[in-house]
Amino acid sequence: MSLRVMVGVKRVVDYAVKVRVKPDKTGVITDGVKHSMNPFDEIAVEEAVRLKEKNVANEIIAVSCGPAASQETLRTALAMGMDKAIHVEIPQPQYDTMQPIHVAKCLAKLATDYKVDIIILGKQAIDDDCNQTAQMTAGLLDWPQGVYASKIEKDGDLLVVTREVDGGLETVKLKLPAVLSADLRLNEPRYATLPNIMKAKKKPLDKKTPADLGVDLAPRHQVVSIEDPPTRQAGAKVADVDELISRLKALGRI
Amino acid sequence: MFRLNFKSIARMRSVIERKILIYSLGNGNAQGLSTSVVNFVSVSTAPPPENPGNRKGPPTSNSFAVNMFRGVINTEQVFPYPEVLTSEERETLEMLIGPTQKFFEEKNDPVFNDDKAEIPESTLKGLREMGAFGLQVPTELGGLGLSNSQYARLVEVVGSHDLGVGICLGAHQSIGFKGVLLFGNPDQKKKYLPDVASGKNFAAFALTEPTSGSDANSIRTRAEPSADGKHFILNGNKIWISNGGIAEIFTVFAQTPVKDEKTGITKDKMSAFIVERAFGGISHSKPEKKMGIKGSNTAEVYFDNTKIPSENLLGEYGEGFKVAMNILNNGRFGMGAALSGTMRATIAQATEFAVNRNQFGRKINTFGAIQEKLATMSMKHYVCESIAYNVAGNMDRGFTDFQIEAAISKIFASEAAWFVADEAIQILGGMGFMKETGLERVLRDIRIFRIFEGTNDILRLFVSLTGMQYVGSHLRELQKAMKNPGSNLGLVFSEATKRLFKTSGSSSKAMVPLVHPTLSEAATLASQAVEEFGQAVEGILIKYHKSVMEEQFLLNRIAEAAIDTYSMAVVLSRASNSLHKNLPSAHHETLMTKVWCHQAYDRVKTNLGLTKGERNIQITKDMMAISEGICHNGGVVQSNPLGVL
Numbered sequence: 025m026s027l028r029v030m031v032g033v034k035r036v037v038d039y040a041v042k043v044r045v046k047p048d049k050t051g052v053i054t055d056g057v058k059h060s061m062n063p064f065d066e067i068a069v070e071e072a073v074r075l076k077e078k079n080v081a082n083e084i085i086a087v088s089c090g091p092a093a094s095q096e097t098l099r100t101a102l103a104m105g106m107d108k109a110i111h112v113e114i115p116q117p118q119y120d121t122m123q124p125i126h127v128a129k130c131l132a133k134l135a136t137d138y139k140v141d142i143i144i145l146g147k148q149a150i151d152d153d154c155n156q157t158a159q160m161t162a163g164l165l166d167w168p169q170g171v172y173a174s175k176i177e178k179d180g181d182l183l184v185v186t187r188e189v190d191g192g193l194e195t196v197k198l199k200l201p202a203v204l205s206a207d208l209r210l211n212e213p214r215y216a217t218l219p220n221i222m223k224a225k226k227k228p229l230d231k232k233t234p235a236d237l238g239v240d241l242a243p244r245h246q247v248v249s250i251e252d253p254p255t256r257q258a259g260a261k262v263a264d265v266d267e268l269i270s271r272l273k274a275l276g277r278i
Numbered sequence: 279m280f281r282l283n284f285k286s287i288a289r290m291r292s293v294i295e296r297k298i299l300i301y302s303l304g305n306g307n308a309q310g311l312s313t314s315v316v317n318f319v320s321v322s323t324a325p326p327p328e329n330p331g332n333r334k335g336p337p338t339s340n341s342f343a344v345n346m347f348r349g350v351i352n353t354e355q356v357f358p359y360p361e362v363l364t365s366e367e368r369e370t371l372e373m374l375i376g377p378t379q380k381f382f383e384e385k386n387d388p389v390f391n392d393d394k395a396e397i398p399e400s401t402l403k404g405l406r407e408m409g410a411f412g413l414q415v416p417t418e419l420g421g422l423g424l425s426n427s428q429y430a431r432l433v434e435v436v437g438s439h440d441l442g443v444g445i446c447l448g449a450h451q452s453i454g455f456k457g458v459l460l461f462g463n464p465d466q467k468k469k470y471l472p473d474v475a476s477g478k479n480f481a482a483f484a485l486t487e488p489t490s491g492s493d494a495n496s497i498r499t500r501a502e503p504s505a506d507g508k509h510f511i512l513n514g515n516k517i518w519i520s521n522g523g524i525a526e527i528f529t530v531f532a533q534t535p536v537k538d539e540k541t542g543i544t545k546d547k548m549s550a551f552i553v554e555r556a557f558g559g560i561s562h563s564k565p566e567k568k569m570g571i572k573g574s575n576t577a578e579v580y581f582d583n584t585k586i587p588s589e590n591l592l593g594e595y596g597e598g599f600k601v602a603m604n605i606l607n608n609g610r611f612g613m614g615a616a617l618s619g620t621m622r623a624t625i626a627q628a629t630e631f632a633v634n635r636n637q638f639g640r641k642i643n644t645f646g647a648i649q650e651k652l653a654t655m656s657m658k659h660y661v662c663e664s665i666a667y668n669v670a671g672n673m674d675r676g677f678t679d680f681q682i683e684a685a686i687s688k689i690f691a692s693e694a695a696w697f698v699a700d701e702a703i704q705i706l707g708g709m710g711f712m713k714e715t716g717l718e719r720v721l722r723d724i725r726i727f728r729i730f731e732g733t734n735d736i737l738r739l740f741v742s743l744t745g746m747q748y749v750g751s752h753l754r755e756l757q758k759a760m761k762n763p764g765s766n767l768g769l770v771f772s773e774a775t776k777r778l779f780k781t782s783g784s785s786s787k788a789m790v791p792l793v794h795p796t797l798s799e800a801a802t803l804a805s806q807a808v809e810e811f812g813q814a815v816e817g818i819l820i821k822y823h824k825s826v827m828e829e830q831f832l833l834n835r836i837a838e839a840a841i842d843t844y845s846m847a848v849v850l851s852r853a854s855n856s857l858h859k860n861l862p863s864a865h866h867e868t869l870m871t872k873v874w875c876h877q878a879y880d881r882v883k884t885n886l887g888l889t890k891g892e893r894n895i896q897i898t899k900d901m902m903a904i905s906e907g908i909c910h911n912g913g914v915v916q917s918n919p920l921g922v923l
Contacts, residue, residue: 055862056861056862056863060376095369096369096372096373099369099373100373100376100377103373103377215377215380215381215385215404215407215408216373216376216377217377217407217408217409218374218377218378218408218409218410218422219407219409219422221370221373221374221377222370222409222417222422224373225370
């Protein structure tokens with residue numbers, strides 16, 4: 025049985041960059057700042073490529089919802105081994121207010137249109153830390169979900185997914201089609217080698233708009249302000265429990 | 279038009295002086311100096327003049343640096359700052375940066391490479407898989423086909439992480455097989471490029487010998503043609519060959535007998551060859567133990583009756599010197615780019631320390647002494663980076679007369695990088711001296727860059743002499759025009775008007791309209807610098823004529839002034855570009871540009887001043903005597919103040 029796998033990738037501020045808040049508090053500075061593929065998405069891409077190498081998957085597609093620059097991220101996915109890419113182009117002002125619900129709707133429509141069997145996403149993006157898209161996509165499609173996956177195996181017609189949860193590891197068996205999200209220990213992503221990057225330029229990259237997918241991008245949230253976390257206050261040492269209690273009382277904590 | 283007054287008399291007198299100068303430049307050969315430096319200058323101007331078809335006019339060049347020597351501001355190659363990447367090239371480059379950086383951050387271990395004095399096979403394998411060995415080889419022959427600007431950007435990544443790996447890659451492709459790219463015929467390219475591009479074979483550039491470093495023409499390795507003309511037999515020793523111990527393919531330079539068809543005399547002239555280790559008779563020494571770039575293999579290579587098929591001649595027979603100089607010239611921009619990367623990383627490390635370190639109750643970056651260091655370090659980086667990409671951009675635009683700029687780029691980059699690493703260590707204090715900080719390794723790695731690929735000392739002479747030669751050739755044309763003014767009245771009058779401006783003091787503001795208004799003052803300084811530079815050069819040529827070649831004290835002052843003047847123009851161009859594009863860094867770049875231009879202008883004035891006046895002539899004479907005394911004594915002449923022997 026050969027499956028079609030779709031992987032979602034997001035272009036985010038690079039993990040090594042020191043993020044700075046914009047003076048007008050509407051967001052963080054992204055101009056002139058280094059961007060790269062969300063690390064969890066790299067793991068998702070790697071997993072898809074490995075599924076193809078194991079002949080579990082026969083076509084693997086990368087998708088990104090974002091402005092023009094998202095194409096860089098899609099090309100990196102192609103260079104890692106994806107067969108084709110789909111760019112759902114979102115103009116910048118709408119992208120600024122885009123939320124996981126919107127992305128989930130896009131992915132759900134694409135999964136239906138392209139007859140996808142498995143959707144693999146990164147468990148969360150490192151810029152908003154939402155951890156919602158995979159779950160919402162599964163909900164919209166009414167598909168089973170295996171999120172925080174640290175191991176994915178095929179067992180006949182089922183997927184056996186080991187999940188990392190607070191209490192330890194949980195193993196679930198899912199019927200197909202299904203939505204998965206990649207956690208840190210699922211795999212170690214390969215380097216896109218430079219010759220593969222050159223080859224990736226010839227792989228197909230389709231463009232879509234939210235309108236093509238019938239998705240309304242009207243925001244459901246409004247960001248009121250974005251600020252730095254308060255600077256950490258110095259701690260204080262206390263001599264004994266009595267002093268601790270009196271200090272806490274003085275601070276109004278108890 | 280020519281009123282007889284003091285000004286016109288002065289003009290006539292200087293015109294006569296120029297006639298004398300022109301006459302003497304036109305005759306005879308340089309005496310005293312080894313033919314190599316003369317050849318170096320005259321042969322190295324190998325790229326054809328920009329208007330080869332115009333036999334009436336002097337060789338013209340649109341190189342900014344070369345025209346500076348005439349006091350002329352030729353802006354074509356500097357203003358506006360070149361932007362050469364097509365959108366496709368930009369996209370490709372953006373895709374290549376990430377994996378390259380990741381590889382160097384996560385897979386390559388510079389500490390290991392330095393400690394063990396080798397690059398492990400696993401790293402080399404990773405580099406092969408990344409296509410790092412054939413960045414500029416055409417794609418149809420297995421490379422990545424990158425332009426010079428793209429190559430510069432990638433090499434910047436390498437430089438910011440591990441210069442030892444940088445030299446392994448650079449010795450391989452920037453000079454090792456570059457000759458095949460530049461001078462190879464289609465058969466040679468098809469035969470050799472795929473395997474070096476894939477990294478299957480390493481390449482090395484084999485020029486230097488024990489008795490022949492800067493004086494490249496004096497090499498003794500010989501390639502004797504066989505009787506049937508089908509082979510050459512190669513014998514000789516090369517030293518300090520990067521990749522010498524691991525290379526399969528060598529670009530070897532050897533003396534070959536060349537018969538002058540007209541005179542029938544056979545003389546030795548250098549030729550270049552592609553030599554495979556498989557040809558036999560090739561052995562090498564153990565790796566040299568070095569101060570830095572320890573991961574890069576450096577070895578002696580011995581050729582013992584190595585048989586080279588005659589098809590492996592690279593370039594024209596007897597034109598090996600030109601091949602060598604062109605290869606080196608072509609690869610120089612890479613060093614500026616790599617060292618920009620090194621400086622960027624080093625400055626980041628020094629900055630992180632300075633903003634966190636507390637002493638005397640405050641962060642040390644609030645102290646002026648540290649601020650001056652950080653500012654100077656970052657200005658030098660800005661200049662280095664701007665020049666490197668300016669040269670790369672001009673090469674990509676198809677300009678061929680960039681040799682002075684390339685030389686300046688190499689001189690400046692290597693000395694700036696040394697300064698930056700040294701000051702970074704100073705900022706970190708004791709921590710800077712410790713191995714685990716990593717800065718001492720960077721400093722050790724950087725030292726060689728002032729020495730190899732043309733020592734900075736030779737390159738300074740090259741900058742001065744090439745520029746002066748250009749002035750000289752223009753003066754020759756003027757002489758011809760003066761002999762027969764009717765034939766080129768335009769030239770005579772334009773020279774006369776130029777003289778008028780010069781004798782009335784520096785008033786040039788030629789660069790002001792080319793820059794953003796914020797930079798007008800700095801542009802005025804830069805324009806004045808060019809004008810004063812041209813005047814000083816002319817003054818020196820009038821006084822010394824061709825014997826200026828022996829006046830290295832003067833040539834070095836001129837070279838310093840040339841470097842400072844050119845650098846002013848480049849940063850003005852770049853900062854203007856940034857201001858027009860409203861880059862977030864535009865304001866900061868403007869600050870650096872203004873300060874740099876002021877400081878550089880002061881240095882130019884000082885250096886030009888040192889080329890004039892009796893006092894300075896005496897100082898030069900005295901220094902020569904001091905040097906003679908030391909040499910005579912085998913060291914310092916005086917004993918210690920106590921007189922205790």
